[in-house]
Each structure stands twice: as C-alpha cells, then as structure tokens.
Amino acid sequence: MIKVMLADDQALVRGGLAALLSFESDLEVVAEVGSGDDVVDVARRTRPDVVLMDVEMPAKDGITATADVTAAIPDVRVLIVTTFGRPGYLRRGLQAGAAGFVVKDTPARELAAAIRRVHVGLRVVDPSLAADSLVSGESPLTTRESEVLREARAGGTVSDVAKRMFLSEGTIRNHLSSAIGKTGARNRAEAVTIADNNGWL
Structure with a gap:
C-alpha cells in the first residue's frame, strides 16, 4: 500500500x-x-x-x-x-x-x-x-530582485516596499529597475505580471 x-x-x-x-x-x-x-x-x-x-x-x-x-x-x-x-x-x-x-x-x-x-x-x-x-529557460532575476517583485506584487509605494523589506528606497528602486529591464517590461506592474506568469516569483 x-x-x-x-x-x-x-x-x-x-x-x-x-x-x-x-x-x-x-x-x-x-x-x-x-x-x-x-x-x-x-x-x-x-x-x-x-x-x-x-x-x-x-x-x-x-x-x-x-x-x-x-x-x-x-x-x-x-x-x-x-x-x-x-x-x-x-x-x-x-x-x-x-x-x-x-x-x-x-x-x-x-x-x-x-x-x-x-x-x-x-x-x-x-x-x-x-x-x-x-x-x-532559467529566471533572469536575482534572488533579491524576485523578493522585491514579490513584495511589489503585494502593493504599496516604493517606500512601503522598502519598509517591509528593511531596505532603503534607493535599493528598492535599483532592484525594480533591474527587474523591469530583465523582464522586458515597461513598468513595475508589468514586470510583476511577466515574472509571475513565468513562475519566477
């Protein structure tokens, strides 16, 4: 059995x-x-x-x-x-x-x-x-970029995401910018959608 x-x-x-x-x-x-x-x-x-x-x-x-x-x-x-x-x-x-x-x-x-x-x-x-x-293929995102996109998916401003992750707003902006570039997205919301649909988050 x-x-x-x-x-x-x-x-x-x-x-x-x-x-x-x-x-x-x-x-x-x-x-x-x-x-x-x-x-x-x-x-x-x-x-x-x-x-x-x-x-x-x-x-x-x-x-x-x-x-x-x-x-x-x-x-x-x-x-x-x-x-x-x-x-x-x-x-x-x-x-x-x-x-x-x-x-x-x-x-x-x-x-x-x-x-x-x-x-x-x-x-x-x-x-x-x-x-x-x-x-x-493999996810183009780093572990930290994936984490930032997951937090961004939960909603809120860059400041909100930074507070939840205990990182500076500048660091969050850098990771979001990099993730947007790597996914070929036009903005943060689109990057989240693309990454989510590919199962990278």
Missing part, C-alpha cells in the same frame, strides 16, 4: 483528490493539510510515501514546503500537482527536491500512475510543461 498525503489549501480539491484516489486499491490517503506550514509536522506523524503538493498555499508555498519536507524526511517523495502550470514553477519545484510535476487537469488514472512512478524512484513531469520550461 502506498501512503499518500495531500497538501492543498482548497478543501474541495483535497476532498476530490482523496475521493479519486480511494478507487485505487494500492493507494491510501493518510493525511490532508491546507497550509505549507503544516507539511513537515504532519508528514513526520503520518509517514507518507508520497506527498501531493500544491504550489500556491498560504503561509508557506508548496515549493518551499517541498524543500523542507525532502530535507526533513529524505525518503518522502513529492509530486507537485498544481493549477499553475508555469515553467518557472516546474524548474523551482524540481530544484527544491520534487520527484514530479503535473497539472490538476491530469486524468485520475494518470495521476495514480504518476504517484506509483515517483514512489519507485522515477521522475514524472508533464510533457508540455517540460517543453515550455526548456523554451523559457
């Missing part, structure tokens, strides 16, 4: 996945969590073989939670299952230690097969997303 844990902030999605997987005789859902913050603690208690991980969750995103759980429990395999099929998410997810990456519209049979494959040590990646990832 392959023990599966579901990590998704939407209860309806978790319930749907649990119901679909219950039809598979060799898969058992042993835990469900709605926040990235809870992944490691619950995984330690329930010892799943595979964690199905959403990307966008409150408190801690699924990519960070993937890195945390694979570091804390190395024998756990993570399969990222997300609505957001963005090339940057794929690259960052795999770098964080995920064994696979599929989108939520994957048919139930294919999802079950993907769980079995990552459980035995194989890697599973949505083929169209893999192709997009090769075309889009």
